[in-house]
Amino acid sequence: MIHNAQLIKQGAEAKVYLAPFCQRQTIIKERFTKAYRHPTLDKKLTSRRVVQEARCLSRCQKARIDTPTVYMVDTENYLIYMEYIEGCSVREYLVTPEGQTDAAQTKVAQEIGRALGLMHNIDVVHGDLTTSNLLMRNETGGSVVLIDFGLSYVSQLIEDKAVDLYVLERAFSSTHPNTEAMFEQILKAYGESGKASKQILKKLEDVRMRGRKRSMLG
Ligand SMILES: Nc1ncnc2c1ncn2[C@@H]1O[C@H](COP(=O)(O)OP(=O)(O)OP(=O)(O)O)[C@@H](O)[C@H]1O
Structure with a gap:
C-alpha cells in the first residue's frame, strides 16, 4: 500500500x-x-x-x-x-480541437515526429504508441513527452521501428478522424530527424500493405 x-x-x-x-x-x-x-x-x-x-x-x-x-x-x-508530467495527452488535445490553429497542430506533429526519430536512433522501440501515450507538458507550453514504456524494448531492426510507426498510424486513424495530414507531418519530421528514417519509412509502406492484406482476408 x-x-x-x-x-x-x-x-x-x-x-x-x-x-x-x-x-x-x-x-x-x-x-x-x-x-x-x-x-x-x-x-x-x-x-x-x-x-x-x-x-x-x-x-x-x-x-x-x-x-x-x-x-x-x-x-x-x-x-x-x-x-509527474502536468499536462494533457495528445489524445485529449485532438478531441477538443476548438481554438487550435493549424500552426499549433503542425508544431505538435513536428515534435512527435522528432521525438520518435530520436527514440529510434537509440534503438528504443516503444511498443505501444498511441495518442494517450504522448503527453503535452504544461510547464514548457505543450512540448511532447513520451510515456508508458511498459512494452518497450531495444532493437536495431528496421522492421520493428516501422511497426512502431504503424501502430501509431492505426491509433490516429481509429481515434482521430481527418488527421491524415497531421500524421504526414509527423512522418516528415520523423524522416528529418532519424539516422535510418528513410529506410524505416520505406519499410512502413510494406507493413501497411501487409496490414491491408490481412484486413481484406479477415
Ligand atoms: N509520468 C506521468 N505523468 C503524468 N501522467 C502519467 C504519467 N505516467 C502515466 N500517467 C497517466 O497514467 C495513465 C496510465 O499510465 P501508463 O500508460 O503508463 O499505464 P498502463 O497503460 O496502465 O500500463 P501498461 O501499458 O504498461 O500496462 C496515462 O495514460 C497517463 O494519463
Missing part, C-alpha cells in the same frame, strides 16, 4: 498512482503479479518488465528525449517512481 496515494489508472497490467514522494508529486506505477502463473516464474517476469521499462525510460532520458525522469525502481514490489 502506497501512503497518501491517489489511484489515477487501473489497467490490465499495472496500477498508476499519484503520490507525494520527496516533497514532489510523483507517479508510481505498480505492475501486478499474475495469479495463473507459477509464482517463481511470475516474479521473474514481472520484475523483468519493471526493469525493462525503467531502462528504456533512462536510455531515452540520457539521449535528451523528453520522457519522465525515473526517481526510483523497486523490483521487490514491482514499482517505478517517476516524474
